[in-house]
Amino acid sequence: MRSILSRFIATSISGMGVLFALVDATPSRAANPEAWASYLDFAYVYSSADSKELSERLDGYGREAGISLPAYIASRIETREQTSEAERETSIRRRAIGYLLLYLADGKTASIEASADAAHELEPWLGRHENRYWYGYILAHYALENGHRFDFVGEVLELWLRVVVPLESPFEALQVLALSESPNSGFVSALPYVYENMARLVLIRSQQMGLDRDLDPLASVVRMLYDGRVGAHPDVIPVASSSRDYLERVVRRLDGSESDAGSLTFTLSLFEATKYHNEARGLLATTDFAAPTIEALRVATGAYEAALERADTLQGQTAVHTRVLRLLGEVYAARQRIGEDPEINSPFSIEGAVEVFSELYREGEGDGWKVIGYRRNGRQSYVDAMHGLWEEIQEASLNAADYYISRSVKDPTQADEHGRNAARLYSRYLAFFNRFAPSENQYAVPDSAYFAAHEAAKGVGDALLAYAANPTAAEIELATRRYRSAMLLFPFDRQLWPALTSALERQGRQSEYLDLVRPAAESVTKSRHVNSWIQNGEPGSKDIAQLRSALSNSRVLLYLGFANSPDFDNLEQSNVELVARRQKIATRVAQLTEQRATLTGARGDSPPASIGASNEPSSGQVSGLDSVRLREISGQLSEANNLLARLDGQIAAQSQALPLYRATLETEGLAGALRAQRDHPVHSLLRRMYQENRTF
Amino acid sequence: MSQLIVQRRLQLVPQLPPQSNTEAKPQANPLARRPLLMVVTAALVCMSCAPRFDPPEDFDLEPPTAHATGPLSGEALDQRRHELERAQQDMVHFHATLESLHHRRDRNGLVLFSGFLDAYMGVHLESLLEGKWQSTHPELMALDANLRFAQAEVLIQMRAPRRVQAVIDEIETRYSGRESMLVEFPIGRQSTLEQGLEILSSRKWRG
Numbered sequence: 001m002r003s004i005l006s007r008f009i010a011t012s013i014s015g016m017g018v019l020f021a022l023v024d025a026t027p028s029r030a031a032n033p034e035a036w037a038s039y040l041d042f043a044y045v046y047s048s049a050d051s052k053e054l055s056e057r058l059d060g061y062g063r064e065a066g067i068s069l070p071a072y073i074a075s076r077i078e079t080r081e082q083t084s085e086a087e088r089e090t091s092i093r094r095r096a097i098g099y100l101l102l103y104l105a106d107g108k109t110a111s112i113e114a115s116a117d118a119a120h121e122l123e124p125w126l127g128r129h130e131n132r133y134w135y136g137y138i139l140a141h142y143a144l145e146n147g148h149r150f151d152f153v154g155e156v157l158e159l160w161l162r163v164v165v166p167l168e169s170p171f172e173a174l175q176v177l178a179l180s181e182s183p184n185s186g187f188v189s190a191l192p193y194v195y196e197n198m199a200r201l202v203l204i205r206s207q208q209m210g211l212d213r214d215l216d217p218l219a220s221v222v223r224m225l226y227d228g229r230v231g232a233h234p235d236v237i238p239v240a241s242s243s244r245d246y247l248e249r250v251v252r253r254l255d256g257s258e259s260d261a262g263s264l265t266f267t268l269s270l271f272e273a274t275k276y277h278n279e280a281r282g283l284l285a286t287t288d289f290a291a292p293t294i295e296a297l298r299v300a301t302g303a304y305e306a307a308l309e310r311a312d313t314l315q316g317q318t319a320v321h322t323r324v325l326r327l328l329g330e331v332y333a334a335r336q337r338i339g340e341d342p343e344i345n346s347p348f349s350i351e352g353a354v355e356v357f358s359e360l361y362r363e364g365e366g367d368g369w370k371v372i373g374y375r376r377n378g379r380q381s382y383v384d385a386m387h388g389l390w391e392e393i394q395e396a397s398l399n400a401a402d403y404y405i406s407r408s409v410k411d412p413t414q415a416d417e418h419g420r421n422a423a424r425l426y427s428r429y430l431a432f433f434n435r436f437a438p439s440e441n442q443y444a445v446p447d448s449a450y451f452a453a454h455e456a457a458k459g460v461g462d463a464l465l466a467y468a469a470n471p472t473a474a475e476i477e478l479a480t481r482r483y484r485s486a487m488l489l490f491p492f493d494r495q496l497w498p499a500l501t502s503a504l505e506r507q508g509r510q511s512e513y514l515d516l517v518r519p520a521a522e523s524v525t526k527s528r529h530v531n532s533w534i535q536n537g538e539p540g541s542k543d544i545a546q547l548r549s550a551l552s553n554s555r556v557l558l559y560l561g562f563a564n565s566p567d568f569d570n571l572e573q574s575n576v577e578l579v580a581r582r583q584k585i586a587t588r589v590a591q592l593t594e595q596r597a598t599l600t601g602a603r604g605d606s607p608p609a610s611i612g613a614s615n616e617p618s619s620g621q622v623s624g625l626d627s628v629r630l631r632e633i634s635g636q637l638s639e640a641n642n643l644l645a646r647l648d649g650q651i652a653a654q655s656q657a658l659p660l661y662r663a664t665l666e667t668e669g670l671a672g673a674l675r676a677q678r679d680h681p682v683h684s685l686l687r688r689m690y691q692e693n694r695t696f
Numbered sequence: 697m698s699q700l701i702v703q704r705r706l707q708l709v710p711q712l713p714p715q716s717n718t719e720a721k722p723q724a725n726p727l728a729r730r731p732l733l734m735v736v737t738a739a740l741v742c743m744s745c746a747p748r749f750d751p752p753e754d755f756d757l758e759p760p761t762a763h764a765t766g767p768l769s770g771e772a773l774d775q776r777r778h779e780l781e782r783a784q785q786d787m788v789h790f791h792a793t794l795e796s797l798h799h800r801r802d803r804n805g806l807v808l809f810s811g812f813l814d815a816y817m818g819v820h821l822e823s824l825l826e827g828k829w830q831s832t833h834p835e836l837m838a839l840d841a842n843l844r845f846a847q848a849e850v851l852i853q854m855r856a857p858r859r860v861q862a863v864i865d866e867i868e869t870r871y872s873g874r875e876s877m878l879v880e881f882p883i884g885r886q887s888t889l890e891q892g893l894e895i896l897s898s899r900k901w902r903g
Binding site for chain 2: 160262
């Protein structure tokens, strides 16, 4: 007996994991059925283990005691005659605990019923905290088994009131005196386990048993357990072995923007859905759209649906839609990646999320955000929730559109249909953007929305011009307008400029190119925000400065529109050719000048091909055949001089513009970085530029 | 067994501190205070684990509870401080839960939780706030006042204006002449006791 007690004391120091390790390491000794008495008395140490582990533990204890727990209950508790009241009380308590352990290990209803019967027999001795604990703990499990949610909540609150509250001060006193580990400290020293078991009962067991409503009064218990109780006694239960981490996440959710005005039911429901979501995400990554993945996606969607049903406030609905849209976006991305299109039914849609966002925006105006659930979290939490939902709407929209683009590539026969589907999805996001971004209350729009709008606008153009096989004239016109809009939203995307020239070419409007792109270029070159961004050396300012210099040069604008980046080497080659050609022409001019001088006898009067030198011979100097020859040479010389001047201009222009154009080629990573990072600092610059352009 | 426990209690009673509302002088040697606390603690532990028994009707020598006595210095004082702080923090959690239940119009939850709070206040809080000495003790009076205000805030959420008024009356009586002391009220902010009482009086009907 002493060795078992010592082991339990060791356990109370080192936690449950160590207890199990100790038992595992203990070799089987001579049978000692009474070992079960201690195992049952200290069952609060291990009763919260999961059923498989608990079952193994009980088997291990049975081997050590030489008798299984059911046999022990039957032979040593049920049938033994108790001589004193104290023995009777102990015997009943152990019977109640024994049946509870069997129930927790095998889940048989008969066991919990037997345990609850025994617990009720304990009622005359509930003044003892140990009895009161097991009584409440067992009846809480009994309520869970029978789906009696109000009974469950009541039992947990009673546990707090009748066990935790009276034990806390004595426990602290014992701790001060370093007596909390003393064998004589009684049930007081069990308090850390009581905390832990209650946390697991409320947060884990209730969910395993499918209790998904009316848990909200227990939010206070959860908060109190988190507040310096669970995990606060690492000498008894190591923090890593406790439910502290999960508890912390639950409390953060309760108090965070993804809450439903502090509802514990909703928070646990959303946690369950997130758990299924993570499982589905894992399967999607490893097994693509295999049957288990489809099933996991179905389960996750159902769990989100259940969470939505539990949401009483707009705050809760927003949290569900935000998470479920992430799932939707991931599925679209997987469809694009895998190239399969399985049917997955979902009651959630991007349109539904847009409606929720609109309601959130409308109802949250003024002090409305307090009423729709964010009172405790503050206004910033409301704004964060709006941004979160917006970003999921934008990502899901872009992913879905990209999916149709990829299908149009894979299936050219359906390219028209898929291209137009993509254009519709991009346009829907643009309509959403246009509805809120220009408004006075633009706080609702996250910084990343502006680059996403650029992507969507460009996406419409690409979908209609690059992917749809036969766009109509109206579609080409629409694509051109969208390219211009995309350019205004993010003028630093080099790919847009040739795309616009291509669109104009299809309409025979290339000549309008400069007029159309100049406003976008000026939105950069004349921007106060861009200027201060560069002056302050903000992130990406080097690239932006290069681009600004490039956009201020109309020749570079032409290069951007009419030259493709792979042609850059050709451009440099043509510059070399121009110089060589100029050299030839200059030589030719010199020769012609000399010939003319010979004919007129004016050789040496003026330097050959000198600018400003008269090419006309003076009358009376030549005559006859020479006169005809002289006019011919003079004409050729004039032509060569003109060509030389044009070449000089071209060479000078190219020499100035090509380095600028080359610099733009080195900034292509900016768009990719913005696409990958919603919190990239340049997003905020795009927001300011958008607002700045609107004030003109 | 019962006889044994009765004997043990009888031995312990004379060693417990006398029930008093007056302040005791702080003891110079902290080690000297330990035995007293150990005795109190041991008594509590024994009580908490003792089997039920029926004492003789004409013999009632129950030791006074720790809440009713006046632990005025040392670790006992620390313990009372912790109790008051913990109770106040718990009241803040209760308030948050009540607010949430009201916000979502969860009537069943409100009934259940209000029942719990009634019992909590009756079983635990009233005895914790009973002693008059802690309202005058320089190290505890602010905590004592904070807890009373937190209790009143919870009672407002419970739609119990008469009980709120009782708390107001109690604060006014206990803290008469100290209206300028700072209290943590409304929850999460600070005000003088006088301002706090004004806020309480104006809000007690609203809930």
